[in-house]
Amino acid sequence: MLASAGQRDGEPVAAEIAGQIEQVIVSAGLAEEVRLPSERDLAQLTGASRPTVSQAIRILIVKGLVESRRGSGAYVRRKPETSLAATVSLMLSLNKESVVHLNDLRLWLESDGITQAITRASPAEVDAGEAALRRLAASVGNTAAWISADTQFHATLVRASHNPFLASIYESVHETLINYEYRNWIGSGTVPDWLRPSEAAGLTALHAPILAAVRDRDEKAGRIAVLRHHHVMAQHLAEVAAHSAG
Template sequence: MPLVAEDVASQIQDFIIAQNLSEGSRLPSERDLAKILSTSRPTVSQAIRILVVKGLIQSRRGSGSYVTRRPQESLAASVNLMLDLDRDSVHHLNDLRLWLETMGIVQAIERGTDAEIAEGEAALEVLKDSIGDISAWMSADTHFHATLVRASHNPYLASIFESVHATLIEYEYRAWVDKGTVPKWLRKTEAAAVTALHEPILQAFKERNEEAGRIAVLHHHYVMAQHLIASHAQ
């Protein structure tokens, strides 16, 4: 009996642990993983998407999949469980994300370095390049926001924020991941709108403008809330 994607995702996690793969390590190709796990490549592709939305793997267009953290270290699992137990609480989780990112950006504006601004600029370029590819987008979006919040120099804030964001991304895109389709707001025709949503957050960081940062984060929050509503309706 062929393994379902969730089973394969668990096996890939076990493979990461067994091979002692550290953060940033590149996974074998989907073809090689299919051979290692004795399953089909489409099933491996689905399993990779599951791990991407869990925040355990980063998908890079044209490059492959990379470990973002060891599975046993993921705070997102606990947050995800809470949301699974009460799906109607998603708006509370989105509010928490707003508060965490607002504080993160305010602190980044105060404490962030020029090197961290450059990291944010690079993350934005990756985000732009990922539009149209749902797996790459989820990785790039989490990476962009987390990069800016890490510039707050508060590792606890950054870790909790990334876990909350990853859980919301999983919730938001789960239906489209399952279907293998791309929501209308992630199509290549919407590239300008997607950039306009994220660029002001980085610009506020670059200009050390706290008020602009708060406004940009709040605007992103409202747009994400609409996407969550659309996702829930799927």
């Protein structure tokens, strides 16, 4: 049973509720893919308001312990990569200017991962990539769901490299970057301009060529698609940095 947080609202209470939910996930050994109770049920269990519970869930999404599935709810996401992502995130928080270097590392890891996936991916892994792309497209307009779906899409393809260490390091780096990119919108529950439904076609067109290259076994196309995605992400990160500086 979760301890009651009363009717207090605000970020400190949300962090407290997030800590309680995290404790339940860890102490109960909840398996990955287990669906958490609805926000309404969690609000009743904790005595907090639904907005506070919603913010607590967003905190757990940023930490990588929970993923959001649009129209379905929040699910447990317990992986060894979580602690590595926390370390990378700490390094970034200590030196925000290093985000450019971290994004370069993400490019190098994904480039190698996709190159290997092009030669090693099984039909089932390509199908998993197709499913991840559909989920990604359906998440446009929902920042929390997009973070989970975007990480799932890229990680699914890099895991097809059949190198678990490369996949784990890549996922940690990607997760840290995307959480940094969207942290302000996650905190406020809003949507950035480039993630609005009107941009859905462009976002799909940015990701689909990566999957197509793996499906078609086209290494050159894969490197071009990954590099194009990298440049767009670099632009978004530069906008975030400029906004933070202002």
